[in-house]
Amino acid sequence: MLPEVHYKPASARIDPSLSDINYYFDMLGELIQARVRAHFAGIKESSTYFLPAFDHGTDPLSRFVRKNKLTIEEHYLLLIALTPHVRPEFFDEKIQEALPQPGDFPAIGGVRGKQFRGFLPTGETVLFLLAGENWCACQELFHRLFGPEHLFAKKRIVWLEAPPDGEPLMSGKLIISPSLVTYFTTGREYLPHYSSNFPAHQLHTSMQWNDMVLNPNVRQQIHEIRSWFFYSRKLMNRFGMKKKLNPGYRALFFGPPGTGKTLCASLLGKEFRKCIFRVDLSNLVSKYIGETEKNLARLFDEAEYKNWILFFDEADALFGKRTQVKDAHDRYANQEVSYLMQRIEGFEGLVILASNLKTNIDEAFARRFQSIIYFPYPSPEEQLQIWQKAFPRQLKPASEGDLLYVSQRYKLSGANIMNIVQYCCLSAMEQKIQEIPITLLKLGIQRELSKEGKAV
Numbered sequence: 001m002l003p004e005v006h007y008k009p010a011s012a013r014i015d016p017s018l019s020d021i022n023y024y025f026d027m028l029g030e031l032i033q034a035r036v037r038a039h040f041a042g043i044k045e046s047s048t049y050f051l052p053a054f055d056h057g058t059d060p061l062s063r064f065v066r067k068n069k070l071t072i073e074e075h076y077l078l079l080i081a082l083t084p085h086v087r088p089e090f091f092d093e094k095i096q097e098a099l100p101q102p103g104d105f106p107a108i109g110g111v112r113g114k115q116f117r118g119f120l121p122t123g124e125t126v127l128f129l130l131a132g133e134n135w136c137a138c139q140e141l142f143h144r145l146f147g148p149e150h151l152f153a154k155k156r157i158v159w160l161e162a163p164p165d166g167e168p169l170m171s172g173k174l175i176i177s178p179s180l181v182t183y184f185t186t187g188r189e190y191l192p193h194y195s196s197n198f199p200a201h202q203l204h205t206s207m208q209w210n211d212m213v214l215n216p217n218v219r220q221q222i223h224e225i226r227s228w229f230f231y232s233r234k235l236m237n238r239f240g241m242k243k244k245l246n247p248g249y250r251a252l253f254f255g256p257p258g259t260g261k262t263l264c265a266s267l268l269g270k271e272f273r274k275c276i277f278r279v280d281l282s283n284l285v286s287k288y289i290g291e292t293e294k295n296l297a298r299l300f301d302e303a304e305y306k307n308w309i310l311f312f313d314e315a316d317a318l319f320g321k322r323t324q325v326k327d328a329h330d331r332y333a334n335q336e337v338s339y340l341m342q343r344i345e346g347f348e349g350l351v352i353l354a355s356n357l358k359t360n361i362d363e364a365f366a367r368r369f370q371s372i373i374y375f376p377y378p379s380p381e382e383q384l385q386i387w388q389k390a391f392p393r394q395l396k397p398a399s400e401g402d403l404l405y406v407s408q409r410y411k412l413s414g415a416n417i418m419n420i421v422q423y424c425c426l427s428a429m430e431q432k433i434q435e436i437p438i439t440l441l442k443l444g445i446q447r448e449l450s451k452e453g454k455a456v
Contacts, residue, residue, distance in 0.1 A: 021059050021184070024079050025087060027052040029094045031076070032108075035129055036098035039107055043132070051076065051130070061184045068151060073130050077145055080121050080129065081158045081176035082184055091119035107133070111173055123160045123170035142170060156301040179306065189306075191275060197298060200277035203311065205266040212263060213378060213385045213414070221373045222264055225251060225350070228370075229272050247348040250368055252315075254355045255375030258415025261354045264375075265311045268350070276309040293339050300343045307349055315353035341365055378414060383407040386414050390421040391436070395428050398435040405438075410445055420444040 030052050051072055054062075061082075065075050083090050095105055109124025123142065131137040145152065146169075152158045157180060160172035182190030192198045214222070228249045236242040253261040262278070269276030279299065303310050344351050345368060353369075366372065378386060384407040387397075397403055412420075423444040424436045 021057075021061055021086075023057065024054060024061065025083070025090065027054060028076070028079050028083065029090070031129055032091070032094040033098040035132060036095060036105065036108070039133065040100060059184075060187050064180075064184070073141070073145065074152070076130060077126055077152070077158060078176070078180075078184075080126055081174045082181060084116070084118060084120055085176070085181045086185060088116070088118040091121065091125075095119070109171065111171075121174045123172055123174065124168075126174065127170060155305045157305070177302075177305070179302070192302065194280070197295065198302070199280040199295060200299060200310075201280065203262065203266045203269065203276045203278050205263060205270060207263065207267065209267055209271070211389065212260065212267065213382050213389065214260065214264075215376055215378070215382065218260075218264075218373055218375055221371055222268070224371060225249065225268060226271070228350075229268075246345055248346075249350045249370050250344060251350070251352045251371040251373065252355065252366065252369045253352060253373050253375060254357065256377055256413060257356060258413030259375040259377060260414055261375050262311070262313065263414075265309070265352050265354070269309050274307060274309050274349075276311055277303065278311045278313055281312060281314060296340055296343060300347060304348060309350045309352065310347070312351070312353045314355065316355045316357065341368070344368075377411055380407045383410075383412060383417065386417050387421075390417055392425065394434070395425050396435060397441060398437050402436075402438045402441055406441060406445060410449070412445070412448070416448050420448050423447060 053072060054065075054075055061078065064070075065078070070078070091110065095108060096102060099105060108128050109122040110119045111122055112118075113120055123146065126145070127138040127142060131141045144150070146160055147153065156177055158174065158176050160169065161175050163169065163172040178192070179190035182188060191202060192200075194201050232249070236245065236247075253264065255261065265276060265278075268274075277299075299310075302308075384403055387403040387407060391397065420441070421444075424440050427440055427444075428434070428436055
């Protein structure tokens with residue numbers, strides 16, 4: 001038996017300690033003005049005198065700093081990246097206050113945006129404020145804070161935007177994760193909205209596992225995924241399997257439409273308090289060369305940092321057998337599939353791919369799954385259970401035997417049955433009857449099957 005998961009509902013209130021962050025802006029203001037004045041005084045060396053120490057507050061930024069054991073330089077880096085999102089005029093005001101006379105100050109770096117007209121910090125801004133104008137100190141700090149092995153790069157927390165060709169890396173604009181901007185300023189988790197840059201919808205369900213009727217084989221294999229959630233960390237770390245096994249868990253759900261693939265994925269997310277995002281493959285594949293990989297990188301980076309579940313529906317559209325290369329389009333399509341396979345294999349969380357037909361999935365890719373689960377049409381006994389659970393107690397079929405009859409007579413998926421139940425209930429309410437006659441039930445089934453071109 002797996003242990004039960006207990007959790008407290010998340011609070012929607014804004015953290016009252018958010019006012020503590022104002023203190024950090026006072027410290028950053030002191031640092032900016034000290035560095036600018038030191039420049040005009042001819043002081044070049046990097047001195048810790050210019051880094052006012054932070055007190056340990058109770059705001060989300062302070063909690064993040066303590067949790068990740070950040071240094072004072074890393075704390076300042078977060079604050080510098082956050083500032084334009086909270087105090088748009090801050091840098092311009094503090095720089096101008098420190099200058100001997102009004103004007104530009106190129107040494108501090110910074111750029112202007114296309115729509116945002118305030119000061120946007122760059123890598124040069126970070127180095128000037130944290131290391132002064134000591135060239136050796138700047139180089140060491142740059143490689144330490146922006147290197148690929150740093151927590152900020154691995155978790156996609158803060159990074160430098162690639163500058164135009166031929167320009168120094170340090171001139172790249174400083175970017176902070178939008179999710180952290182929301183968290184640091186409101187105390188709430190940020191969830192991205194669907195867009196061309198983030199082609200995924202968050203899945204929700206109000207159902208529980210007990211509401212779902214599952215084939216016994218499916219239930220057992222879903223139980224294996226639950227086991228991975230409970231014990232994978234212990235297996236990988238304490239038992240030393242991290243160097244022998246690939247990270248994460250990959251599952252393929254296949255079977256006819258409406259048999260519960262999406263609902264099972266949603267319930268796994270709900271049980272383990274993890275956001276699950278359904279990826280829109282039709283929008284993920286861009287007509288512009290290179291854009292698909294960029295969209296995928298953005299999606300996986302965000303999901304890895306937030307420990308989300310990714311659900312690729314109708315996966316055969318992108319993960320199908322790779323085409324023979326006949327033109328440049330086929331070559332780039334195969335490159336995109338290869339890149340996606342690489343990201344999925346390296347993903348440390350749960351990735352679920354759903355397809356109507358297992359035969360559409362490339363055999364070489366199928367071997368990379370830990371679970372391949374077939375979701376069949378429900379048996380007559382399972383259909384009967386779905387019918388019984390589906391109707392509200394206020395509107396029931398006239399006879400229990402009617403449900404037994406239709407369960408044995410027709411081949412329906414769970415989604416089919418729910419559509420039929422909705423039609424029957426609305427029709428009964430319109431006719432002001434409290435029982436569903438067999439004639440109405442058959443009419444609902446006929447309507448549903450005709451939508452799929454099936455004979456009754």
